[in-house]
Amino acid sequence: MDDDVPLVNPEVNFDHLSLIDEQRRKRKWDGAIVTNPNCTTAVLTLSLKPIAASFGLKSVVMSSMQAASGAGYPGVASLDIIDNIIPFICEEEEKVQRETRKILGQVERSADFRVSASCHRVPVIDGHTEAVFVETEKPAAPEDVAKSMAEFKAEPQKLMLPTAPEQPVVVRSEQDRPQPRFDRSEGKGMSVVVGRIRTDPVFDGIKYAAIGHNMVRGAAGCAVLIAESMKSQGYI
Amino acid sequence: MDDDVPLVNPEVNFDHLSLIDEQRRKRKWDGAIVTNPNCTTAVLTLSLKPIAASFGLKSVVMSSMQAASGAGYPGVASLDIIDNIIPFICEEEEKVQRETRKILGQVERSADFRVSASCHRVPVIDGHTEAVFVETEKPAAPEDVAKSMAEFKAEPQKLMLPTAPEQPVVVRSEQDRPQPRFDRSEGKGMSVVVGRIRTDPVFDGIKYAAIGHNMVRGAAGCAVLIAESMKSQGYI
Amino acid sequence: MDDDVPLVNPEVNFDHLSLIDEQRRKRKWDGAIVTNPNCTTAVLTLSLKPIAASFGLKSVVMSSMQAASGAGYPGVASLDIIDNIIPFICEEEEKVQRETRKILGQVERSADFRVSASCHRVPVIDGHTEAVFVETEKPAAPEDVAKSMAEFKAEPQKLMLPTAPEQPVVVRSEQDRPQPRFDRSEGKGMSVVVGRIRTDPVFDGIKYAAIGHNMVRGAAGCAVLIAESMKSQGYI
Amino acid sequence: MDDDVPLVNPEVNFDHLSLIDEQRRKRKWDGAIVTNPNCTTAVLTLSLKPIAASFGLKSVVMSSMQAASGAGYPGVASLDIIDNIIPFICEEEEKVQRETRKILGQVERSADFRVSASCHRVPVIDGHTEAVFVETEKPAAPEDVAKSMAEFKAEPQKLMLPTAPEQPVVVRSEQDRPQPRFDRSEGKGMSVVVGRIRTDPVFDGIKYAAIGHNMVRGAAGCAVLIAESMKSQGYI
Numbered sequence: 011m012d013d014d015v016p017l018v019n020p021e022v023n024f025d026h027l028s029l030i031d032e033q034r035r036k037r038k039w040d041g042a043i044v045t046n047p048n049c050t051t052a053v054l055t056l057s058l059k060p061i062a063a064s065f066g067l068k069s070v071v072m073s074s075m076q077a078a079s080g081a082g083y084p085g086v087a088s089l090d091i092i093d094n095i096i097p098f099i100c101e102e103e104e105k106v107q108r109e110t111r112k113i114l115g116q117v118e119r120s121a122d123f124r125v126s127a128s129c130h131r132v133p134v135i136d137g138h139t140e141a142v143f144v145e146t147e148k149p150a151a152p153e154d155v156a157k158s159m160a161e162f163k164a165e166p167q168k169l170m171l172p173t174a175p176e177q178p179v180v181v182r183s184e185q186d187r188p189q190p191r192f193d194r195s196e197g198k199g200m201s202v203v204v205g206r207i208r209t210d211p212v213f214d215g216i217k218y219a220a221i222g223h224n225m226v227r228g229a230a231g232c233a234v235l236i237a238e239s240m241k242s243q244g245y246i
Numbered sequence: 247m248d249d250d251v252p253l254v255n256p257e258v259n260f261d262h263l264s265l266i267d268e269q270r271r272k273r274k275w276d277g278a279i280v281t282n283p284n285c286t287t288a289v290l291t292l293s294l295k296p297i298a299a300s301f302g303l304k305s306v307v308m309s310s311m312q313a314a315s316g317a318g319y320p321g322v323a324s325l326d327i328i329d330n331i332i333p334f335i336c337e338e339e340e341k342v343q344r345e346t347r348k349i350l351g352q353v354e355r356s357a358d359f360r361v362s363a364s365c366h367r368v369p370v371i372d373g374h375t376e377a378v379f380v381e382t383e384k385p386a387a388p389e390d391v392a393k394s395m396a397e398f399k400a401e402p403q404k405l406m407l408p409t410a411p412e413q414p415v416v417v418r419s420e421q422d423r424p425q426p427r428f429d430r431s432e433g434k435g436m437s438v439v440v441g442r443i444r445t446d447p448v449f450d451g452i453k454y455a456a457i458g459h460n461m462v463r464g465a466a467g468c469a470v471l472i473a474e475s476m477k478s479q480g481y482i
Numbered sequence: 483m484d485d486d487v488p489l490v491n492p493e494v495n496f497d498h499l500s501l502i503d504e505q506r507r508k509r510k511w512d513g514a515i516v517t518n519p520n521c522t523t524a525v526l527t528l529s530l531k532p533i534a535a536s537f538g539l540k541s542v543v544m545s546s547m548q549a550a551s552g553a554g555y556p557g558v559a560s561l562d563i564i565d566n567i568i569p570f571i572c573e574e575e576e577k578v579q580r581e582t583r584k585i586l587g588q589v590e591r592s593a594d595f596r597v598s599a600s601c602h603r604v605p606v607i608d609g610h611t612e613a614v615f616v617e618t619e620k621p622a623a624p625e626d627v628a629k630s631m632a633e634f635k636a637e638p639q640k641l642m643l644p645t646a647p648e649q650p651v652v653v654r655s656e657q658d659r660p661q662p663r664f665d666r667s668e669g670k671g672m673s674v675v676v677g678r679i680r681t682d683p684v685f686d687g688i689k690y691a692a693i694g695h696n697m698v699r700g701a702a703g704c705a706v707l708i709a710e711s712m713k714s715q716g717y718i
Numbered sequence: 719m720d721d722d723v724p725l726v727n728p729e730v731n732f733d734h735l736s737l738i739d740e741q742r743r744k745r746k747w748d749g750a751i752v753t754n755p756n757c758t759t760a761v762l763t764l765s766l767k768p769i770a771a772s773f774g775l776k777s778v779v780m781s782s783m784q785a786a787s788g789a790g791y792p793g794v795a796s797l798d799i800i801d802n803i804i805p806f807i808c809e810e811e812e813k814v815q816r817e818t819r820k821i822l823g824q825v826e827r828s829a830d831f832r833v834s835a836s837c838h839r840v841p842v843i844d845g846h847t848e849a850v851f852v853e854t855e856k857p858a859a860p861e862d863v864a865k866s867m868a869e870f871k872a873e874p875q876k877l878m879l880p881t882a883p884e885q886p887v888v889v890r891s892e893q894d895r896p897q898p899r900f901d902r903s904e905g906k907g908m909s910v911v912v913g914r915i916r917t918d919p920v921f922d923g924i925k926y927a928a929i930g931h932n933m934v935r936g937a938a939g940c941a942v943l944i945a946e947s948m949k950s951q952g953y954i
Contacts, residue, residue, distance in 0.1 A: 069448045073309030073377040075331050078796040087792035088799045093565045094427040095311050095375045097455035126448040128377035133369045139331045141309040141364035191330040212305045212362040219333035314560040323556035324563045329801045541920045545781030545849040566899040567783050567847045569927040598920040600849035605841045611803045613781040613836040663802040684777045684834040691805035
């Protein structure tokens with residue numbers, strides 16, 4: 011979380027890679043340290059980016075239902091999770107709250123919207139599900155939010171980076187989607203699938219469900235896309 | 247949801263039973279219609295009552311992880327829920343939003359705090375888990391909220407009604423509790439178990455996890471406790 | 483189960499298709515009725531075929547652990563199968579016992595080895611797992627059985643039918659395989675995966691674990707392969 | 719497995735405790751080593767005992783579906799067992815095969831019937847399910863086997879030992895029982911529940927399903943009952 015170490019989710023804050031220049035100057039090295047977001051943050055920030063761009067963010071409340079694979083191997087004991095929910099993942103909420111504001115912020119400083127996360131482990135193999143409640147700066151009708159998400163493209167798509175999914179945010183219109191077992195492999199695991207975009211009565215904003223593959227968008231796939239992004243900019 | 251039909255969660259709004267008098271007058275009958283809250287609402291409102299009483303409620307955001315038994319039998323197909331989450335339960339969010347304000351309101355009218363719910367079905371047999379984010383009217387320190395919950399008693403306890411749990415809200419201090427498999431039978435399924443009470447950075451309020459047995463507190467047990475409450479007041 | 487209606491698992495009893503000729507003569511029609519084996523039988527008979535061919539069969543005891551998708555949709559209720567086993571599937575054992583002898587028998591009559599099945603439903607989405615105990619006619623060393631299975635090819639492979647898997651029986655040497663989640667899609671779901679081939683102390687025969695995809699080898703995929711087989715023989 | 723160390727499942731081979739006398743003589747000590755059967759063996763041998771007593775045993779084939787708690791804590795990783803079966807438990811089959819013959823044998827030597835086990839881990843929290851196929855010495859009609867099981871009592875029942883279940887083997891007549899989630903706590907976890915007793919076409923014997931609580935009958939409860947048995951005989 012150092013100021014000169016970019017934390018990058020390529021479709022969200024590609025421009026933060028420019029911190030590498032400063033990092034090299036300051037640290038007097040040729041290499042570069044770039045970090046991957048936490049898996050829950052990766053899914054959340056990608057779904058929030060089109061909203062941030064079109065409507066602005068004031069507050070984000072997020073309740074996650076995280077897959078067992080997010081805990082690594084052997085990770086969660088089956089005795090702890092069959093027929094059960096664990097409403098705690100060590101340091102996860104703090105990371106999500108901090109990283110979301112950093113990734114969706116400026117190169118030089120975190121955004122100042124507020125974020126509150128509640129993180130839960132569920133008996134699902136792969137795919138983090140997130141219930142997201144958003145207070146926007148400008149009025150945001152669900153259909154406009156859906157449109158902004160469905161049409162969203164960023165540098166990785168424009169540069170046609172090999173690991174970039176054609177559609178970073180896929181919007182489903184069925185009332186009972188997205189579901190992790192059926193949607194986690196969308197875009198080879200690099201897309202985030204969003205559904206149930208509806209008006210939120212607390213924030214006069216919107217709420218929605220998002221799912222992303224924690225092992226791909228949330229881990230290895232994201233790391234590869236970062237490397238491809240760095241290469242496209244001549245950093246490696 | 248008729249104005250003269252009480253919707254009762256006995257520890258929360260025992261006084262709403264007085265609507266029976268009006269109902270009898272208006273409808274010219276001797277019987278009485280009293281309704282049970284929705285199972286998710288029953289758990290939520292019981293956990294909110296001590297907060298409402300001590301700190302006041304301005305906004306409530308709730309994300310549920312609901313057990314399969316809540317859908318009745320045969321209910322959720324195993325093919326739909328093994329290794330999966332379904333982020334939709336028909337009419338559930340509307341019910342929770344409406345009923346919570348009615349139960350925590352005055353006899354004659356619903357409370358005017360705002361409620362937003364997002365409801366999800368998870369691969370758990372019994373016990374609804376709820377992530378709750380609360381904006382309070384007065385500042386609410388987590389330890390004070392915990393105290394107000396742990397000490398909370400209401401008419402069913404004072405009247406020592408047979409089905410009333412000794413402690414309606416049980417507060418756990420472990421960082422990874424409550425969990426449905428281990429906590430759903432607390433108070434023979436009539437208690438709500440709360441944990442992880444912590445400061446909420448969005449609302450400057452608090453957030454916590456709550457679990458209750460959807461088949462007991464959320465259904466049959468609550469109905470019996472309503473009957474016992476009615477009997478204690480001479481309505482039956 | 484009529485005598486002139488072939489019950490066909492193409493790699494096992496391709497020659498039974500010749501019953502169509504008799505069926506057409508007897509029933510005076512141009513069409514043909516050919517039936518698909520039960521999903522559990524499809525997996526079992528494919529794994530038994532190389533043993534039958536090389537060592538002969540005297541007795542087969544099979545205990546299945548069958549996936550929820552075998553019951554169709556909505557099929558098994560989640561309340562019945564989460565954290566549970568159901569040791570009964572209607573008519574299944576009778577079908578497996580009868581069909582296995584028919585498929586591994588001659589065109590004109592069932593084989594006379596004995597078969598006993600015990601069928602159980604388990605909390606698995608796709609893929610039937612079978613524990614098989616076999617009394618062979620000739621001595622059968624585990625390594626020889628493994629070799630006969632791994633090298634097994636039949637008409638569908640020789641004819642290079644589109645749906646025929648390159649290797650109908652895949653033998654795994656790891657001590658904890660096959661496992662349904664990891665092995666059910668072998669050969670696009672058309673292969674049966676076998677492991678743990680070892681000496682059986684009751685029969686002085688062998689025992690092993692087999693897994694096959696009940697929705698592919700055990701249903702739609704098998705039906706397509708039957709159609710391709712019929713076409714290759716000019717029946718359609 | 720030493721010859722002078724009794725391996726005791728109290729209802730099955732209470733008389734093996736007399737080995738303690740020999741053990742003390744030989745080893746010149748006052749204490750005593752008595753061992754608990756493996757959890758799978760404990761369930762199997764208790765269900766077999768009435769059959770052994772009334773009909774004699776020639777062969778036993780057993781395929782287990784074992785709960786995750788049998789592996790201790792943390793034991794089986796959730797990533798390994800959700801939507802999956804593991805057809806291997808280290809050393810388990812060898813133990814079941816050896817211990818079953820020892821427990822159902824004479825004090826001085828193991829029985830000489832044959833046993834073959836195939837052991838599988840399934841996504842169940844508690845309760846081992848076993849599919850058992852038995853060749854008996856005398857003809858055994860299912861209804862007679864059921865009667866012998868339902869009426870079975872042994873020394874722990876006659877001595878009214880505190881941990882002894884009133885009925886060691888409970889026979890269910892429903893066609894889809896026993897099931898681990900519903901039957902594992904029978905007799906406070908000390909009873910074995912048996913169902914689906916039917917004729918076996920391979921052995922001209924019988925087959926059935928049995929369930930027992932691996933953590934009670936298969937572990938702690940059995941150990942306590944052994945201690946109570948020893949005390950009743952003056953060994954401690």
